[in-house]
Amino acid sequence: MDWHLLGLSFITVFLSELGDKSQLAAIALSGRSNSPRAVFFGAAGALLLTSLLGSLAGGAVAELLPTRILKAIAAVGFAILAARLLLFNNEPSADYEETP
Numbered sequence: 001m002d003w004h005l006l007g008l009s010f011i012t013v014f015l016s017e018l019g020d021k022s023q024l025a026a027i028a029l030s031g032r033s034n035s036p037r038a039v040f041f042g043a044a045g046a047l048l049l050t051s052l053l054g055s056l057a058g059g060a061v062a063e064l065l066p067t068r069i070l071k072a073i074a075a076v077g078f079a080i081l082a083a084r085l086l087l088f089n090n091e092p093s094a095d096y097e098e099t100p
Contacts, residue, residue, distance in 0.1 A: 023043075025043075026040070
């Protein structure tokens with residue numbers, strides 16, 4: 001096993017997930033709970049389960065479809081999201097206030 005790659009992947013994902021809403025919910029629950037350890041194990045178990053299911057689903061899709069098609073599907077999906085954000089998101093957000 002390449003330990004450098006493992007450490008680099010761990011640090012990258014850890015830093016990118018620090019502000020995740022599930023972590024904020026776990027912090028809020030553990031602050032109000034009489035058993036913060038139960039909240040921790042529940043949140044950790046849920047994260048492990050979703051990661052496992054995502055990995056299994058990704059592996060199954062990768063086995064069924066060639067890499068070139070997966071890349072094309074991802075590119076089209078990102079292009080659609082970008083076009084939607086740029087063209088159809090003209091409504092101001094709820095916290096936006098117009099200044100006279």
